[in-house]
Amino acid sequence: MGTELLRAEDLYVSAEDREILHGVSLRIGRGETHVIMGPNGAGKSTLAGALMGDPSYEVTGGRIFFEGEELQDLSASERARRGLFLSFQNPVEVPGISLENFIRSALEQRTGKKIRIWEFRKQVRKVLETLQMDQSYAERDLNVGFSGGEKKKAEILQMLLLGPALAILDETDSGLDVDAVRTVSQGIREFQKDKSASLLVITHNAAILNSLEVDAVHILADGRIVASGGRELIPAVEEEGFARFEDPQREEAGA
Amino acid sequence: MKQDKTYVEDVNRAFYDFRYEDGDSYKVESGLTREIIEQISREKNDPDWMREFRLRSLEIFHAMKMPVWGPSVEGLDMDNIVTYVRPNTERMHTKWEDVPQNIKDTFERLGIPQSERESLAGVGAQYDSELVYHNVRKEVAEQGVVYTDLESAMRGEYADMIRSHFMKLVPPTDHKFAALHGAVWSGGSFVYVPPGASVEIPLQSYFRLNAAGAGQFEHTLIIVDKGAHLHFIEGCSAPKYNVANLHAGCVELYVGEDASLRYSTIENWSKNMYNLNTKRARVEKGGRIEWVSGSFGSHVSYLYPMSILAGEGAQCEFTGVTFAGEGQDLDTGCKIVHGAPDTTSHVNTRSISKSGGVSTFRSAVVVTEKAAGSKSSVSCQSLMLDDISRSDTIPAMDVRTGRADIGHEARIGRISDEAVFYLMSRGLSEEDARALIVSGFAENVSKELPLEYAVEMNNLIRIEMKGAIG
Numbered sequence: 001m002g003t004e005l006l007r008a009e010d011l012y013v014s015a016e017d018r019e020i021l022h023g024v025s026l027r028i029g030r031g032e033t034h035v036i037m038g039p040n041g042a043g044k045s046t047l048a049g050a051l052m053g054d055p056s057y058e059v060t061g062g063r064i065f066f067e068g069e070e071l072q073d074l075s076a077s078e079r080a081r082r083g084l085f086l087s088f089q090n091p092v093e094v095p096g097i098s099l100e101n102f103i104r105s106a107l108e109q110r111t112g113k114k115i116r117i118w119e120f121r122k123q124v125r126k127v128l129e130t131l132q133m134d135q136s137y138a139e140r141d142l143n144v145g146f147s148g149g150e151k152k153k154a155e156i157l158q159m160l161l162l163g164p165a166l167a168i169l170d171e172t173d174s175g176l177d178v179d180a181v182r183t184v185s186q187g188i189r190e191f192q193k194d195k196s197a198s199l200l201v202i203t204h205n206a207a208i209l210n211s212l213e214v215d216a217v218h219i220l221a222d223g224r225i226v227a228s229g230g231r232e233l234i235p236a237v238e239e240e241g242f243a244r245f246e247d248p249q250r251e252e253a254g255a
Numbered sequence: 256m257k258q259d260k261t262y263v264e265d266v267n268r269a270f271y272d273f274r275y276e277d278g279d280s281y282k283v284e285s286g287l288t289r290e291i292i293e294q295i296s297r298e299k300n301d302p303d304w305m306r307e308f309r310l311r312s313l314e315i316f317h318a319m320k321m322p323v324w325g326p327s328v329e330g331l332d333m334d335n336i337v338t339y340v341r342p343n344t345e346r347m348h349t350k351w352e353d354v355p356q357n358i359k360d361t362f363e364r365l366g367i368p369q370s371e372r373e374s375l376a377g378v379g380a381q382y383d384s385e386l387v388y389h390n391v392r393k394e395v396a397e398q399g400v401v402y403t404d405l406e407s408a409m410r411g412e413y414a415d416m417i418r419s420h421f422m423k424l425v426p427p428t429d430h431k432f433a434a435l436h437g438a439v440w441s442g443g444s445f446v447y448v449p450p451g452a453s454v455e456i457p458l459q460s461y462f463r464l465n466a467a468g469a470g471q472f473e474h475t476l477i478i479v480d481k482g483a484h485l486h487f488i489e490g491c492s493a494p495k496y497n498v499a500n501l502h503a504g505c506v507e508l509y510v511g512e513d514a515s516l517r518y519s520t521i522e523n524w525s526k527n528m529y530n531l532n533t534k535r536a537r538v539e540k541g542g543r544i545e546w547v548s549g550s551f552g553s554h555v556s557y558l559y560p561m562s563i564l565a566g567e568g569a570q571c572e573f574t575g576v577t578f579a580g581e582g583q584d585l586d587t588g589c590k591i592v593h594g595a596p597d598t599t600s601h602v603n604t605r606s607i608s609k610s611g612g613v614s615t616f617r618s619a620v621v622v623t624e625k626a627a628g629s630k631s632s633v634s635c636q637s638l639m640l641d642d643i644s645r646s647d648t649i650p651a652m653d654v655r656t657g658r659a660d661i662g663h664e665a666r667i668g669r670i671s672d673e674a675v676f677y678l679m680s681r682g683l684s685e686e687d688a689r690a691l692i693v694s695g696f697a698e699n700v701s702k703e704l705p706l707e708y709a710v711e712m713n714n715l716i717r718i719e720m721k722g723a724i725g
Contacts, residue, residue, distance in 0.1 A: 054676050076679035077688075085680070092677040096695025106681040141695075158681065 002029030005067060005198050006051070006166055012061035013043075013050045020046040022223040023062070028166065033192065033199040033213055035234070037206075038220035039242045044202045045089060047220065048170040051200075052086040053079045066166070081110050083165030087155040087172050093143045099154060100124050100138040103161050110162070127160050130190055132183050149180045156187040166198040167191065173208040181207050188212060206238045219245045270714070271523055273364065274465055274494035275357040280383065281341040285468065286334045289313065292438050295339045299406060299441065304418060312427040312437025319431040326555045326584035326613070331529045336501050337469045338439040340383035347386045347404055358382050365492065366707075367461050374705060375488075377402045379460040381473055384441040395454055401447040402458055405474055408445040417445065420476060424507040424535045424563075432503045432531040432557075436472050440505065443473035448483040450511070457486040457519070457705065462504070464493040464524075470501035477507070479514040479542075486517040488708065492552070495525035499554075502528055508536035510544050512566065517545040521708055523715060524552035526582055531557050540566030540595070547703045548575040550587050551715045559617060561590040564598035564626075575604040576700040576712075579612030579644070580719050588617035588649075593626035593659070602633040605697050609640035609719070619651040622659045632662040638696050639669055640689070690720040 006028040013021040020043045028034050038044050049057045051064060053076040064071040071079055094102070104120050124138050131153045143151050152172050159167045169188070173181050185208050191197055192213055203209065217233040218225045219242065226245045227233065237245075281298075283291050292313050296306040321328055344355050351359055351368050362368060362380050371378040377391030379402065386404040395402070401413065409417050427437035444460045464471045479485050493500060502524060510516045516536070524530050530553035536544040546560050562571040571591055579585040591600040606614040616635045637646035648665045670692050678688035694701070694713050701709040 052680050054680075056672065056676070075685065076676055077682050077684050080680055080682035088677060088680075092671070092674045094674060094678065094692065094695055096698040096701075097691060102681075106683060109684070109687070110682040162681065 002031045002198075004028075005030045005032075007065045008051070008062065009064075010062040011047070011050060011059060011064065013046050014058045014060050015046060015056060019060070020223050021050070024220070024223070024225055025062075026218065026225070028198050028200060030165075030198055031195050032215040033201065035209060035214055035217045036200065036202045036220050037204055037217065037233070037237055037242075039204065042220045043223040044204075044220055045170055048086055048168045048200075048202055051168060052076055052084060080164075085159055085162060085164035085167040087152075087159060087167065087169040089170045089174065091143050091151045091155055093141075093145075095141045095144050097142055098139050099142050099157070102142045103158055106158075107162060123161060124157075127157050130160075131157055131187050133157070148175045149177070152176060152184060153180070153187070156184055160187060160191055163194070163197075165196070166200065168200045168202065170202050171204070172201075173203055173205055178207070184208065185211050206234050209234055221245050270364075271492045272494050272525065273361075275361065280343050280466065282337050282466070282469075283339045285337045287313065287316065287338065287435075287438070291338065295439060295441065298339065298341065302409060302414075305409065308422070309438050312434050315427045316431060316434035316438055319434055321431060322557070325557055325586045325615075328529060328531070328555060330554070331499050331501060333435075335468060335498070337466065338472065339441055340466045340469045341385050342382045342387055342465075344385075344387055347407075348388050349390045351388065354387050358387050361463055361465070362388070362461065365461065365463070365490075367459075370459065370707060374456060374707065375459050376454050376456045377458040379404070379444045379458075381442045381460065381462045381471075383464060383466050383469060384471065386442050386444075389444075391458070398452040398454070399449040400452055400454055401445065403445055405443050405445045405476060413445065413447060416447070416478065417476065420478065420507065420509060421474070422505070422507070424509075424537055425505050425533050429533065433505065433533050436474070436503050436505045436533070439470070440472045440474045442471075443475045443504070444477075446477040446485065446487065448479045448485050448514075450481040451483060452480075453484040454486065457488045459488040459490065462489070462491040464491075464500060464502065464528075467496040468498040468500065470503065472502075473504045475504070475506040477516065477518075478509045479511055479516045481511045482513045483511065484515045486519070488705075489518070489520045490522075491520075492523045493525045493528060496527050498527065500525070500528045501531070502553075503531045503533075505532070506534035506560075508534075508544065510536060510538040510542040512539045513541040514539070515543040515545070517547065518560075519547040519704060519708070521549045521704070521712055521715075522552055526552065526554050528553040529555050534558070534560040535563070536561070536571075537563045537565050538569040538571065541568045542566065543570040543572070546571075546573045546575070546589065547700060548573070548587075549700050549704075549712050549715075550575070550577040550585055551719065553585065554583060556585045556587055558587045559590050559619075561592070562600065563592045563594060564600065565594050567595045567597055569595060569598045571598075571600040573600070573602045573604070574700055574703050576697040577604070577606040577614050577616070578697075578716065578719055579606070579608045579614040581610035581612060584613045586615045586617060588615075590619040591621070591631065593620070593622040593629040593631065595625060597628040598626055599629065600631045602631075602635070603699050604635045605699055606635070606637045606646055607640065607693060607696065608637070608644035608646050611643045613645045613647075615647040615649065617649045619653070620661065622654040622656055622661065624655045627656050627658040629656070630660040632664075634664045636665070636696070637667040638693065639667065640693075686720060690717050693720060
């Protein structure tokens with residue numbers, strides 16, 4: 001197990017005065033890839049939002065540590081500057097700034113250093129190629145008019161160029177066709193090449209996980225982690241669905 | 256002193272808000288009397304017709320009532336406004352090194368000489384009531400293009416042209432401040448582009464009002480002859496004072512057959528300014544007027560550039576953005592008269608209000624019975640950044656022909672929390688995230704501007720957005 005990067009202790013999270021997470025704990029080490037699977041409405045996106053600091057979620061109990069520092073009072077931008085990243089399920093369209101210029105200015109804000117435009121452009125081109133995106137996307141306004149699949153790829157592009165310590169992928173595979181899932185997963189493998197980079201992959205579909213290295217799998221149901229284990233949980237979910245994990249009698253599964 | 260205008264991060268209010276003592280300039284007494292008008296006329300060595308024009312305008316001014324249908328102008332006491340301030344230089348120069356130091360420094364700080372070297376075909380610079388600098392590139396002058404101040408043009412070979420066009424589109428009887436303008440106007444630019452000539456890069460006039468409690472009343476007269484093309488940029492700013500300043504300029508644009516004119520403005524008057532400006536264009540057959548208008552400053556603005564589409568197939572495109580912050584009541588929009596067959600107009604505006612600012616979009620589209628086959632589309636979008644600000648849309652349509660295609664669309668919205676969180680999750684501060692969203696909202700205008708003006712406009716948005724949080 002790598003040295004600890006993120007630790008969530010007994011998190012209780014509410015949205016619009018309704019409690020969604022009822023005591024979730026999670027520990028992710030450096031260089032580890034964790035997967036969270038669970039049915040719709042289990043609280044997966046709530047967990048992602050709470051970790052990133054989305055103000056529409058209220059953490060009513062528990063604590064989150066990142067590199068040993070408590071995140072509670074930090075805004076999303078402060079969390080991002082410390083190395084957290086969230087790939088959105090529904091990325092927002094922002095007219096007025098191109099995808100490339102946006103990533104460059106985000107990087108500059110994180111590092112406080114000016115980035116050379118031409119060198120950066122070369123990097124962007126390479127990543128666009130990896131993700132099988134047309135080069136013209138670099139110049140297009142951030143997510144504006146992108147199809148669902150292009151938006152997801154653009155999230156992975158941002159992840160690869162921003163190089164966070166921990167990337168949380170919130171259902172990046174949802175709504176993608178088979179080819180797009182393969183391309184996105186190629187991009188994620190690229191990210192895993194950095195042995196210190198950590199991932200929290202949230203999904204309810206096993207396809208994206210096939211070609212990824214996975215260190216731990218957690219099943220989230222009804223706002224609780226009902227099972228944790230290794231890769232072997234994935235086929236179990238594929239074959240039997242989530243129903244068996246939702247049985248409150250089952251505290252542990254797999255080995 | 257050189258200010259770096261390239262990086263959006265490096266701005267503060269001091270960029271516009273600096274001033275010089277005006278102890279050595281010449282001023283008339285404040286207020287409006289026949290004596291003062293005659294004094295201005297003498298100072299300016301007017302031809303007789305102009306002196307009479309001024310006096311007649313003054314009578315019209317006194318006979319007309321203050322407008323009561325728009326933002327309040329109660330804080331404006333005409334008895335306290337100095338209508339003529341001549342800077343401490345005897346005449347207009349064609350070299351920056353001849354311009355007095357403090358005035359030259361002002362324009363250096365605003366980046367005007369630099370823009371002139373890099374991206375403009377000619378520049379006029381007005382300081383208080385008079386032009387202090389005017390120059391045009393040789394290759395532009397060689398095409399027969401005239402770009403000079405109105406006063407000297409009025410006495411030269413274009414005297415008749417000026418007399419037959421001056422305040423013919425905007426007569427002094429139009430409204431009270433048009434009458435005021437007719438009485439006390441001073442400075443501004445005269446541009447004549449001869450038939451078929453094309454000015455590839457823009458001309459720019461910059462108007463700076465330095466004196467406290469003064470008015471600026473420049474007159475811009477542009478005639479673009481048959482088949483000719485021009486892009487003209489107007490910039491304006493002033494330092495902030497505790498007393499009211501007044502700007503009542505007048506812009507008259509004549510666009511000939513198959514000619515085109517783009518008129519771009521970035522206005523950043525200080526927050527003690529009453530900006531009661533009148534702009535109007537007349538477009539002949541097959542001609543085209545394009546307005547690009549950014550209104551950021553002033554305490555109160557009344558600004559509705561009007562386009563008269565007088566010839567068959569004439570076109571108008573109006574693109575505008577208005578940003579009203581604390582203490583600002585900005586009433587802006589446009590007016591279009593379709594007076595000939597198959598004319599088209601396209602209006603696309605954005606207004607932003609924050610910290611209690613009031614932004615009103617007012618438009619009027621008139622399609623006369625002569626304008627069969629005309630098309631008009633008006634789209635205005637408003638963004639309110641908090642609960643104490645206000646945004647209104649007042650569109651009027653007057654269509655008198657059965658064969659016209661008229662569309663109108665209005666939308667009012669707020670910044671989405673989701674978008675702010677998305678940008679913050681990439682490391683942008685909340686302030687930067689909001690500024691980016693607002694800049695994107697105003698992109699319809701910034702993308703129509705030459706790059707450095709787009710940068711300046713985004714700087715203005717950023718200045719306005721500072722402290723917008725909490």
